[in-house]
Amino acid sequence: MSAPEKKPNVHGIFDPATWTVTYVVYDAPGSSCAIIDSVLDYDPKSGRTKHVSADKVVEFVRANQLKVEWILETHAHADHLSAAPYLKEKLGGKISIGSKITAVQKVFAGIFNLEPSFKQDGSQFDHLFAEDEVIQVGSLTGHALFVPGHTPACMAYQFGDAVFVGDTMFMPDVGSARCDFPGGDARALYASNRKILSLPPETRLFMCHDYPPNNRPIQFETTVAEQRAKNIHLHDGVTQEQFVEMRTKRDATLEMPVLILPAVQINIRAGHLPPPESNGTSYVKIPLNAL
Numbered sequence: 452m453s454a455p456e457k458k459p460n461v462h463g464i465f466d467p468a469t470w471t472v473t474y475v476v477y478d479a480p481g482s483s484c485a486i487i488d489s490v491l492d493y494d495p496k497s498g499r500t501k502h503v504s505a506d507k508v509v510e511f512v513r514a515n516q517l518k519v520e521w522i523l524e525t526h527a528h529a530d531h532l533s534a535a536p537y538l539k540e541k542l543g544g545k546i547s548i549g550s551k552i553t554a555v556q557k558v559f560a561g562i563f564n565l566e567p568s569f570k571q572d573g574s575q576f577d578h579l580f581a582e583d584e585v586i587q588v589g590s591l592t593g594h595a596l597f598v599p600g601h602t603p604a605c606m607a608y609q610f611g612d613a614v615f616v617g618d619t620m621f622m623p624d625v626g627s628a629r630c631d632f633p634g635g636d637a638r639a640l641y642a643s644n645r646k647i648l649s650l651p652p653e654t655r656l657f658m659c660h661d662y663p664p665n666n667r668p669i670q671f672e673t674t675v676a677e678q679r680a681k682n683i684h685l686h687d688g689v690t691q692e693q694f695v696e697m698r699t700k701r702d703a704t705l706e707m708p709v710l711i712l713p714a715v716q717i718n719i720r721a722g723h724l725p726p727p728e729s730n731g732t733s734y735v736k737i738p739l740n741a742l
Contacts, residue, residue, distance in 0.1 A: 457611035459591050461657060462511055465669055466490045466504045469531035469710070470660045472671045473508055476588070476610050477517050483589030484512065485521040486544065487608060487615050488659050491534035491722065495709060498735075505534035509541050519544035520588050524576075524718070525617025525659060526605040527555050529632060529711040533722035545577035546721050549597060549606035552579065556719045558633045563716055563736050566726065575721040580606060598647065600640020601628040607647060613655045619643050622670050623677055625662050626684035627694075631702035632711075637695040644685050652676035712737055 462475045469490055477484035486508060492501040512519060519542040522535045526548070535546045556571040573579045580586070580595035586608065587593075593610040601618040608615045618628040619640065627644065630637040647656070656678060658671040679687045684697060708714070713735045717724060724733040 457591065459610045459613055461613055461655075461672075463657065463671055464504065464507050464511070465661070465671070466492075466531070468492065468504075470662055471528075471531050472657070472659060472661065473504065474615055474657055475508065475511055475517070476591070476593075476613065476615070477515070478588075478590050480515045480517070482517060483520045483591070484517040485523055485586070485588045485593070485608075485610075486512075486519060486538060486542075487523045488525055488528070488617070489522065489534040489538055489722075491532040491537065491717075493532045493710060493713060495713065500532070502534065502537055505537050505541075508534075508538060512542055518589070521586060522546045523586075523608055523615075524548040524721075525607065525615065526602045527552060527559075527715055527718040528618075529714055530660070530708040531710060532714050532717050535722035537722075547578040547580060548573070548576050548721070549595065549604050550579040550581050551597070551599070551604035552576070552719065553604075554634060555602055555604045559715055559719055562633070562738055562741050564738070565716075565736075568726070569720075575719075575723060577721075586610075596646070598643035600630055600636050600638075600643045602632060603634040603636070603639075605643070612651075612653065613657060614647060614650065615657045615659070616647060617659050619647060620656070620678065620682065620685060621658055622661055622663075622673055623681035623686075624664055624667070624683060626682060627698065629702045629705055630698055631705070637698040637702075638691060640698070641685075641691045641694045648675055648679050648685070650675050652679070707742055711742070 474487040490504040522544045582597040596607040654675045
């Protein structure tokens with residue numbers, strides 16, 4: 452990973468329904484920007500979608516006269532649906548994810564028994580990033596960082612002194628992400644976190660989610676130094692063996708995310724809905740006793 456070079460502007464938009472933070476990273480008003488981990492509002496009771504969260508992104512981008520170059524996904528999320536196609540329609544930009552999304556597509560195409568026409572080559576996305584591939588956003592130069600563990604295809608994105616860590620870690624008082632989804636690996640997640648935490652101590656880290664304990668206010672920005680000193684799962688001194696033991700025991704107690712079944716089906720399609728059936732309606736499948 453490269454050392455921090457520049458301090459970009461970062462604007463976070465918190466979605467309370469899914470505890471997700473969407474980011475806009477940019478140099479200055481009027482410059483190019485990238486959007487990271489957008490949210491499509493979804494009501495699991497009715498199957499209705501809305502664009503309340505995404506429209507906040509649109510409003511910010513337009514208010515600051517930004518040009519969207521990239522719409523980035525850190526991974527195929529299991530806790531919210533992506534609004535990437537909607538944002539591309541409204542603002543432009545290329546929808547992108549890490550190249551190992553193909554492994555996730557292969558696994559879940561089988562679990563959901565998706566239509567034969569579903570391609571498992573990542574072609575639903577405009578671009579697939581390789582490890583350490585350069586991401587140019589106007590005057591900002593970023594890098595795609597391969598950080599598997601939560602899923603086999605997780606990416607973090609570094610722009611100057613800011614790293615968007617996806618679901619590798621959370622705020623220090625929350626810890627780390629689960630590893631029990633298909634393809635998850637606690638040993639890999641430990642290594643990915645040490646990779647991020649090897650950056651200079653002042654490096655800013657931006658979380659994809661916050662699940663605040665003890666009624667503290669929502670927070671989603673920390674630093675390498677703070678994580679190394681205070682993260683309850685990953686502070687300096689925690690060994691890989693200790694982390695794997697903790698993570699395995701903890702994951703065994705967790706329920707599946709409320710939106711995992713609709714979210715994964717749509718997110719492995721780059722946020723596009725499944726193709727409409729003969730009545731013109733799109734459907735998501737609910738596999739019984741499969742997860």
